[in-house]
Amino acid sequence: MRETGRSRMTERSVVANVADTGLRKGFRRRSRTRERLIESIILANGLLAVVVLLGVLYLLLRTGLPVFSHTPPWEFFTGTRWYPVSEPPTFGIMPFFVATLWVAGISTLIAIPLGVGCAAYLAEVAPTSVRETIKPIIEILAGIPSVVMGFIGLALLSPYVQSLFNLPTGLSGLTAAIMLSLMSLPVIVSVSEDALNAVPHSFREASYALGATKWETIIHVCIPGAISGIAASIMLGVGRAIGETMTVLMVAGGALAVPASPTDPMMPMTAAIASGIGNAVRGGLQYQALFAIGIVLFIMTLFVNLIADRVLERQKHKFART
DSSP states (O other), X not given: OHHHHHHHHHHHHHHHHHHHXXXXXXXXXXXXXXXXXXXHXXXXXXHHHHHHHHHHHHHHHHHHGGGGGTSOHHHHHHOOOEETTSSSOEEOOHHXXXXXXXXXXHHHHHHHHHXXXXXXXXXXXXXXHHHHHHHHHHHHHHTSOHHHHHHHIIIIIHHHHHHHHTOSOSOSHHHHHHHHHHHHHHHHHHHHHHHHHTSOHHHHHHHHHTTOOHHHHIIIIIHHHTHHHHHHHHHHHHHHHHHOOHHHHHHSBOOOSOOSSTTSOBOXXXXXXXXXXXXXXXXXXXXXXXXXXXXHHHHHHHHHHHHHHHHHHHHHHHHHHO
């Protein structure tokens, strides 16, 4: 009887082991299927992004390059006159290009230190109550439409800039740059703060253990540790400054001359496209010239991304050596 009972128990344990092994194999099979499905979705999203980017580039090149059969590239890029309705039409984008550099450069110089400094304060210094109060306000600011920001600059900032610099008009590149910096700030602050919060606390504790102050820890440990996220936020901010349309169209002044200083009225490239596309005949020379301006904007954005990628690579090599 005892031997029979033992044999039955042995059979049951063998059956249980076989069933458990089968369940594990089934679980592993389902896990691998899910992993492959997720990998396929990620790969499809990446390929879709590349296809969309190439499609945009193809559309710009197909529509914009034919204008160079009428206007040589050197005259198009260095010309200072934009007369699309003259006979023959004249297309020179130098005023638009210089205006874009003024507006994007000044807005970036304002937004980067303010944005990174605000993010460091919220992530490292501010009490929890202050952080929970300021962060939603910053995120709400990011959702304000650009046309509303243009109205704010038109009604509030423009008269102040005019009186401060004793200008004939407050509609200038400086006004547009300040408004663009305010529009870029929420993106820089939000992404940079998330990057700083992702830095392990052990880095801070090790810095404090070596005798570093809180300020030294933020400057030499936290910000370098979050440099990839901060660089991404700066790229997004600069990209918005270069590509913003409605605000600069409303407050930059709209002058067609090459601006000599940021307080001059000017028309960046995005404003030139927005103001001219409604009057351009589809497929005409002006239409093609506006798409050629879009090619220049595309190249500028790509150049900013390449610079940011170069900075990230240098930072990675620097930390790898240390």
